[in-house]
Amino acid sequence: MTRTLTALSARRRHPAAVVVLIALALLLVGGLYAAFAPRTAQATTSAASAQDIEEGKKLFLANCASCHGLNAQGAPVIDGQNAGPSLIGVGAASVDFQVGTGRMPLAQSGAQAPEVDKVRFSQEQIDLMAAYIASLAPGPAIPDEELTDVSGVGDEEIARGAAIFRTNCAMCHNSSGKGGALTAGKYAPDLTGTSPKHIIEAMQTGPQSMPVFNDNTISPEDKRAIAAWLSRDDVRPDPGGLTLGAVGPVTEGLFAWMAGIGLLIGCAVWLGMKSS
Structure with a gap:
């Protein structure tokens, strides 16, 4: 009996047992994370037929392949000119945003x-090209109508969207969404008049200098709240009066300086005329 217990104890203390326990623990943790972790919406090809994908490929080859490559793999730099980046994995949302806003095809x-x-x-042609790009690799999907319809968003949600925008977006797009200058000739565009769908797609895909705000960073509900706030001019009042383009203190300071100087010059002229 004593020998049996000793053998069992030795088996339990075997170095391989520690490795097995660690491996089992990692498998358990990985399985739980995969089951309960939030998932970012990914474009799938199940909703797009093979014919749609083929038609989208034809449109892509006729209009986009010269910059992005025949297989959307991107093109090398030619004569120092920036070539089109790879579109594999950018998702349908990126195509819908870039082409739907007229940014692509690039004029120059x-x-x-x-x-x-x-x-x-x-829009039909854009959807076909988006289906083709989505078929190449998973990526952010075009947001559904339930997420982009902001007509029923309440004041509390709009206020939350404004707070989230000022925390994450105002440093580039201005606190009122009017845009601003960046480096190397780039700029954050004015968001006035941008559709909720394109606002959400921009957050999902991070076009150009913009970072990607996936669903783990900003939830779909919060993205909808931001889009609702940007789409409602009536909830962005200007209690100060004249906005001067709402681009910040530079124009406001210049206006105050010019107005002040003009007033002083006017007073000096008036006093000179009066004394004479």
């Missing part, structure tokens, strides 16, 4: 792709 190379009023493709 520059520090930043500007938004244009005239979009070259219909």
Whole structure:
């Protein structure tokens, strides 16, 4: 009996037992994390038919492949010019944002792709190209209508969106969303008039100099609250009166300086005329 207990005790103290226990613990922790961790919305091809993907590929090859490569893998730098980056893994949301706002196809190379009023493709064509890009690798999906419809958002949610915007976005886009200058000729665009869908897609994909705010950083509900606040001009009053473009203290200081100097000059002229 004593020998049996001694053998069992030796087996339990075997170095391999420690390795087995650690491996089991890691498997358990990994399984629990995979089961309960929040998931970022990913584009899937289940909703897009093979025909849609093929039609989207044709549109891509005809309009985008010259910069982004025949397989959307990106193109090398030619003669020092910036080539199109790889689109593998950017998701359908990136295509919908870039093409839907007219930033792509890019008219000419520059520090930043500007938004244009005239979009070259219909929404149907944009959806086809988005389906093709989404079929290459998982990426952020186009937000559904329930998330982009901000018509029923209440005042409390809008106030929360304003607070989140000022914490995460105002350093570039200005506290009122009017945009601002960045480095190397880049800029944070004015968000006035931008649709809730494109605002949410920009947060999901991080276009150009903008960082990505995935669902672990800003939840879908908070993204919707931000989009609702930016879409409602009536909840962004200007109690100070004249906004001067709402671009910050530079224009306000310049206006005050010019107005003050003008007033002083006017007073000096008036006093000179009166004394004569």
